[in-house]
Amino acid sequence: MSLRDEFIKLLREDETFRMAVAGLLGLDSILNELKSLREDFKELVKLEKERLDENNKRWEENDKKWEMNEKRWMENDKKWEENFKRWEENDKKWEMNEKRWMENDKKWEENFKRWEENDKKWEMNEKRWMENDKKWEENFKRWEENDKKWEMNEKRWMENDKKWEENFKRWEENDKKWEMNEKRWMENDKKWEENFKRWEENDKKWDEAMKRFSRIELELGASVESQYSRYVWEDLRDELRARGEVVEQRVRNMDLDGVEIDLLVTTDRAAYVVEVKVRPTINDVGALLAKADVVREKLGKPIVPILTGSYIGSEVEAYAKGKGVRMYRY
Incomplete structure (x- = not known):
């Protein structure tokens, strides 16, 4: 093997010999610098990768927070829908309440005081809603500012x-900001809990009012039935005397084979079946005719159905007269 071949072999196989030759030729500093640059580059690539990984994690966490925030908005929308439904039901209740007030003007001096207190509560509630609206406006402004920050x-x-x-x-x-937003959600949840409690209290007040209305209707119905029955009997008695009919019996609140009759007057010629209603309807006319059929079958006499009341509509009166029902209005 020649000296040249031996020299080339050592350069290929012996790193120490190769570095010594490179040093003699002035290449060792260049190689060391390249090695140092390669190591610095690897470190830079590693650092950049760590930064990108950390940034990606932050974006993933941020996306999750946005998803959670969107779910909360959806739940909040559902709460608003439920709240609007409650307001619609409340409006219907107020309409029904207004009709009841028209029928009981003389009975509610004490109730007027309670409604005044209720109006004050509604005014306070309205103020709270106005404050809530302002808070929502401020929240929307903050979200707009947040969007601008995200663009930046x-x-x-x-x-x-x-x-x-x-x-x-x-x-x-x-x-x-997310911590502050979480606190706001917690405050908003507390407001919803307070709002639901107020709805429960309002429902309890309505239940109590409905019970009182029912008691008044029962008491009023019993009183009116007794008074109107007496009026009908006095007018009918004069008519019977004028026609020469002899009264055989007069019975109030009679139960005839399971049929309840407000007033039954029988004479030697006919039987008079009286139905008492404050505001009679067409259905009441039909019920009276059905009771008249039961009495006719039971007593075997001609029947004179009589319907009495205070507020008798023109349609009800026309229908009753068409069916042969006599009308007494008081």
Whole structure:
């Protein structure tokens, strides 16, 4: 093997010999610098990868927070829908209440005082709703400001390589905003709980009012039935005397084979079946005719159905007269 071949072999196989030759030729500093640059480059690539991984994690966490925030908005919308339904039901109750007030003007001096207190409560409730609306307006403004901040943040991400320190600071600010947003959600949930409690109290008041209305209707119905029955009997008695009919019996609140009759008057010629209603309807006319059929079958006499009341509509009166029902209005 020649000296040349031996020299080339050593350069290929012996790294120490190769580095010595490179040093003699002035290449060792270049090789060391290249090695150092390669190591620095690897470190830079590693650092950049760590930064990108950390940034991706933050974006994933931010996306999850936005998803959770969207769910909360959907739940909040459902609560608003339920709240609107409750307002519609409440409006219907107020309409029904207004009709009842028209029928009981003389009975509610004490109730007027209670309604005045209720109106004050509604005024206070309205003020609270106005305050709630202001809070929602302020919340929307904050969301607009948050959107603007996100647009600015997007631009800053484009300058990512030069702005890492500033970006980390902004992430800390964003975390604080999420903490503040969480506190606001907790405050909003408390407001909803308070609102539901008020609805429960309102429902209890309505239940109590309905019970009182029912008691008044029963008492009023019994009183009116007794009074109107007496009026009908006095007028009918004069008519019977004028026609020469002899009264055989007069019975109030009679139960005839399971049929309840307000007033039954029988004479030697006919039987008079009286139905008492404050505001009779067409259905009441039909019920009276059915009772008249039962009495006719039971007593075997001609039947004269009589319907009495205070508020008798023209349609009801026309229908009753068409069916042969006599009308007494008081």
